[in-house]
Amino acid sequence: MRLASRRFIRALVLTLTASIWSVGVSVSAAEFSPQFKGTDIEEVINIVGKNLKRNIIVDPNVRGKVNFRSYDLLNEEQYYQVFLNILQVYGFAVVEMPNNVLKVVRDKDAKNSNIPVIDGALFNGDEMITRVVPVFNVSVRELAPILRQLNDVAGGGNVVANDPSNTLLITGRAAVVNRLVEIIDRIDQAGDQEVEIIKLQFAAASEMVRIIDSINKSQKGTQGPANLEPRVVADDRTNSVIISGDVKARARIANLVKRLDLELKSSGNTRVYYIKYAKAEDIVGVLQGVSASIQAEEAAPAGGTARRASSRGGNEVSINSHEETNALVITAPPDMMRSLEEVIRKLDIPRAQVQVEAMIVEIFEGDGTTLGVQFATEKGGGTQFTNAGVPIGALGVAIEQAQDEVIQDNVIGSETGTVTQTERTEEGDFTALANLLGSANGFITGVLEDDWGALVQAVSNDTNANVLSTPFITTMDNTEAFFIVGQEVPIITGSSTGNNNSNPFQTVERQEVGIRLLVTPQINEGTGVLLNIEQEVSSVSGATAVDISINTREIRTSVFVEDGGTVVLGGLIDEDVQESVSKVPILGDIPFLGKLFRSTSSTKNKRNLMVFLRPTIIRDGATLNRISHSKYNFIRAQQLEKEAKGVPLMPRLSTPTLPEWEDVNSVPPSVEEYLQQKEAEKKKGKKRRRKEETN
Numbered sequence: 001m002r003l004a005s006r007r008f009i010r011a012l013v014l015t016l017t018a019s020i021w022s023v024g025v026s027v028s029a030a031e032f033s034p035q036f037k038g039t040d041i042e043e044v045i046n047i048v049g050k051n052l053k054r055n056i057i058v059d060p061n062v063r064g065k066v067n068f069r070s071y072d073l074l075n076e077e078q079y080y081q082v083f084l085n086i087l088q089v090y091g092f093a094v095v096e097m098p099n100n101v102l103k104v105v106r107d108k109d110a111k112n113s114n115i116p117v118i119d120g121a122l123f124n125g126d127e128m129i130t131r132v133v134p135v136f137n138v139s140v141r142e143l144a145p146i147l148r149q150l151n152d153v154a155g156g157g158n159v160v161a162n163d164p165s166n167t168l169l170i171t172g173r174a175a176v177v178n179r180l181v182e183i184i185d186r187i188d189q190a191g192d193q194e195v196e197i198i199k200l201q202f203a204a205a206s207e208m209v210r211i212i213d214s215i216n217k218s219q220k221g222t223q224g225p226a227n228l229e230p231r232v233v234a235d236d237r238t239n240s241v242i243i244s245g246d247v248k249a250r251a252r253i254a255n256l257v258k259r260l261d262l263e264l265k266s267s268g269n270t271r272v273y274y275i276k277y278a279k280a281e282d283i284v285g286v287l288q289g290v291s292a293s294i295q296a297e298e299a300a301p302a303g304g305t306a307r308r309a310s311s312r313g314g315n316e317v318s319i320n321s322h323e324e325t326n327a328l329v330i331t332a333p334p335d336m337m338r339s340l341e342e343v344i345r346k347l348d349i350p351r352a353q354v355q356v357e358a359m360i361v362e363i364f365e366g367d368g369t370t371l372g373v374q375f376a377t378e379k380g381g382g383t384q385f386t387n388a389g390v391p392i393g394a395l396g397v398a399i400e401q402a403q404d405e406v407i408q409d410n411v412i413g414s415e416t417g418t419v420t421q422t423e424r425t426e427e428g429d430f431t432a433l434a435n436l437l438g439s440a441n442g443f444i445t446g447v448l449e450d451d452w453g454a455l456v457q458a459v460s461n462d463t464n465a466n467v468l469s470t471p472f473i474t475t476m477d478n479t480e481a482f483f484i485v486g487q488e489v490p491i492i493t494g495s496s497t498g499n500n501n502s503n504p505f506q507t508v509e510r511q512e513v514g515i516r517l518l519v520t521p522q523i524n525e526g527t528g529v530l531l532n533i534e535q536e537v538s539s540v541s542g543a544t545a546v547d548i549s550i551n552t553r554e555i556r557t558s559v560f561v562e563d564g565g566t567v568v569l570g571g572l573i574d575e576d577v578q579e580s581v582s583k584v585p586i587l588g589d590i591p592f593l594g595k596l597f598r599s600t601s602s603t604k605n606k607r608n609l610m611v612f613l614r615p616t617i618i619r620d621g622a623t624l625n626r627i628s629h630s631k632y633n634f635i636r637a638q639q640l641e642k643e644a645k646g647v648p649l650m651p652r653l654s655t656p657t658l659p660e661w662e663d664v665n666s667v668p669p670s671v672e673e674y675l676q677q678k679e680a681e682k683k684k685g686k687k688r689r690r691k692e693e694t695n
Contacts, residue, residue, distance in 0.1 A: 032079040035069040041090065045104055048083045052076065059105040064090050084126035088173065093128045093156050107155030111171045123174035128156055131177050133168045137188050140166050147180050196243045196250050197235075203261045204338040205234035205241050206345070211260065212241075212253060236342055270331040272322075273341070277350045280321035280328050286347065287330070287340050291317040294336055352619045354521035354529055355627060356481070357472035359566075359612040360537055365605070368461035372582075372599025461603075469537075471515050474618070477523045486514010489540055492547050513538045513550060521615060527563040529615045535569060537611075555611060563617045571610040578603045629661055636660075651689060654681050 032051065036044065041064045049056040066086055074082060084094060093110040095103040105113065115128045123129055135143060144161035147170065151157035157172035159180075168184065170177050200208065212232045230245030230253055241257055243250050275283065295317070318331040319340075330340055475481035488510040495506040518534035536554040555570045583589070583598030590597075618624045636658040647653045 031073040031075060033070050033073055034079070034082060037067055037069075038065050039067075040064075041066050041086075041092075044083075044086065048079075049102070052080060054100065054102050056102045056104060059092075059103070059109070061106055062092055062104055066090070081125045088126045091155065093126070093173070095128060107152070110156040111158050115171070118174075118177075124178055125174055127174045128172070129174050129177055130169065130171045131181060133170060133181055133184055135166050135168060135184065135188050140168050143184070143187065144168060147183070150180060150183070151176060194244070194247070194250070196254060197240050198243065198254055198257050198261075199238065199240045200257070200261045202334055204334065204341060205236055205239045206338075206341065208241055208257060208260060209234040212256065215256075236338070239338060269334065269337065270329065271337065273328040273330065273344055275326050275328060275344075275348050278348050280326045281323060283328060283344065283347055284319055284321045287319045287328070287343060290340060290343055291319065291332065291336060294339060351477040352523050352617055353474055353476055353624065354523065355472060355474040355616045355618060356517070356519045356521065356531065357470060357614045357616070358515075358517055358535060359614070360469040360471075360515065361608075361610050361612070362537075363608040365607075366461065366603070368459070368601070368603040370457065370459040370599070370601040372457050372601075373596050374457075374599075469515055471517055473517060473519065474624075475519070475521065477521060480518070480520045483517040484512055484514060486512055486516070486538070489513045489548065489550070511550070513540055523617060527617065528560055529563065529617060530558065530560050531613070531615060532558050533569065533613065535611055535613075537609075553609065559613070561613065561615050563615065566612050566614045569611040569613055571608075573608050574606070576603075576605040632658065632661055646685075652682070652685060654678075654685070 041062060042058060044066050045056055045058055045062075048054075068082075068086060070082065087093060087104065088107075091107050092104055093107050095105060095110055095113040095115055097103060097114060103113065110128045113128075115130055118129045118131050140161040141163055144159050147159045147168070151159055151170070151172050153159075157176065158170075160169040161167075162169065170180055172180075209232050216229070216232075230243055230249035232253060233242045234240075235242060243253050243257075317333075317336060318329075320329045321327070322329060328344065330337065332340060469485075471483055471485060473481045473483040489512075490508045491511050493507045493509045514537075516534075516536040516538070520532040522530040522532075524530065534554070534556050536552065538550055538552040538554075541549045541551045557569060559567055559569070561567045580601040581598060582600075583594070588594045588598040616623075616627065618627070639655065639657045643655045643657055647655065
């Protein structure tokens with residue numbers, strides 16, 4: 001009952017309000033005279049939608065009472081603008097949707113809605129619009145803060161600057177946006193941007209520009225707008241200074257240039273150039289050659305008369321380097337100084353670096369098998385093969401010497417003179433047997449019966465080796481780099497004795513053995529690198545009758561490789577199969593039975609050796625830091641793996657570990673921090689051991 005009563009009362013109020021509005025508003029079909037007092041804003045929106053025949057969606061946050069009275073008759077357009085004015089006063093706005101639906105929302109929510117983007121001044125009321133305004137002569141970054149102060153930023157207004165296109169995006173009510181666009185048109189005026197060229201007679205253009213730039217930087221805080229700041233550029237080819245900017249700024253700089261462009265009292269001057277990237281002593285020879293060429297050219301006759309060296313006066317040019325400060329000290333006339341300065345500027349440039357990584361892969365496989373039978377008799381005769389290991393004759397003698405021997409002695413009594421026999425045991429000598437068995441290899445078995453002995457030996461050898469070496473080195477462009485990992489092996493080069501063979505001595509020379517890399521990279525204009533390479537892999541193979549023998553594999557070549565590419569420098573793939581048979585003539589050829597009279601040995605060796613090379617161009621510090629970071633983390637990961645496994649028999653020992661990459665350049669910890677860190681590491685180790693024992 002209560003709900004029905006409420007609905008009836010609400011319908012009655014709406015009917016009465018609509019009647020009052022229709023009487024006070026509608027005079028004819030196309031004219032309106034709105035007037036109302038203390039009317040709820042929702043009712044006003046409903047009546048406007050009904051009169052304009054528009055569907056209106058109202059945000060739940062739209063609340064308030066409206067007081068308004070019109071003394072004039074309004075057409076439909078004026079009536080709609082009055083409706084927008086009323087909403088603007090109360091902090092609301094209308095957003096027109098493409099489907100002819102109006103949305104009434106708060107101002108601050110309207111700028112994020114689907115409001116129209118207008119190119120020109122099509123609207124001049126309280127409609128919410130967005131305009132894209134290009135700016136041509138001033139910076140939008142400096143203009144945007146000024147416009148935000150004039151726009152309703154707290155409500156529906158907004159000003160966004162797009163630096164790449166120098167464009168402003170302005171959102172707000174149409175009247176306010178049009179006003180801001182008019183302000184932009186008046187501010188966006190092209191200033192006096194003419195260019196003035198001043199040709200210098202005595203000073204150097206680049207040096208003059210450096211002085212002016214230093215003055216402008218020191219006065220940067222007191223300068224005007226950025227578009228009015230002058231710009232100064234040096235043209236070294238004509239020795240001129242080019243000035244652009246405002247007329248007053250150009251006049252000020254031109255006056256300064258003319259006052260500085262004065263002839264020196266002496267015909268020569270001295271300057272010091274601090275070299276940033278190259279070596280000063282390397283540039284001295286180039287500059288001396290350039291100065292000699294210029295002097296010879298000016299001294300040569302031209303058109304039948306000798307050319308006069310301007311402002312030289314016949315003074316000599318002096319070019320020296322200072323190694324401690326890596327600087328050049330040059331004494332020369334102004335015009336020659338400018339030429340030498342240009343050469344220095346083009347030579348003193350940052351050069352790229354190249355990291356060269358050599359990958360040496362060697363795979364070796366070796367198999368060997370030996371089978372031999374030997375026999376001998378005490379009466380005389382037997383077989384002995386050099387590849388069968390232990391000589392059977394020597395083995396029989398050694399076994400006999402190793403056996404204990406019983407010796408009988410006759411003892412004569414001192415009083416009675418009777419002879420008594422006694423026995424004693426003498427232990428055998430195992431020296432010869434130990435020496436023979438020490439040289440035995442593989443399986444050995446034998447038999448001794450009466451005066452005959454036989455020995456069978458069988459050996460099988462397998463050798464597998466997989467060696468991977470990745471030496472790498474980083475060097476500057478066009479700079480030779482040398483890298484070696486190995487040892488110095490002494491080699492006898494000669495011997496000498498004194499008179500009567502006294503005071504003999506030998507001369508020894510040490511030779512480097514290991515992995516050796518000598519490379520000189522040269523970067524071209526693209527992404528390729530020309531490499532002059534000397535790669536050597538050497539090792540000691542064993543001793544000879546004279547001295548030791550060294551295996552050497554060396555490559556000398558020049559290759560062109562793309563940045564990050566890999567090239568095969570050279571390789572060795574060989575396979576060696578050998579079979580050796582020692583036998584007794586005639587007896588060794590008897591089928592089946594002949595195996596008792598021969599010894600067979602077979603070996604197979606296979607080696608694969610390949611050398612790869614990969615250069616990486618480093619043009620900036622970020623690339624170098626990335627490569628160093630990768631290598632650093634690789635070593636640190638291996639150390640952490642060793643630390644996790646622990647040290648056998650010393651579980652409490654902490655292995656050394658590199659710090660994290662970010663902590664490389666940090667200050668070392670204090671004594672207290674170091675002790676706390678060690679204590680934490682001990683606790684961590686105890687927890688790890690307890691966990692391992694539990695598992």
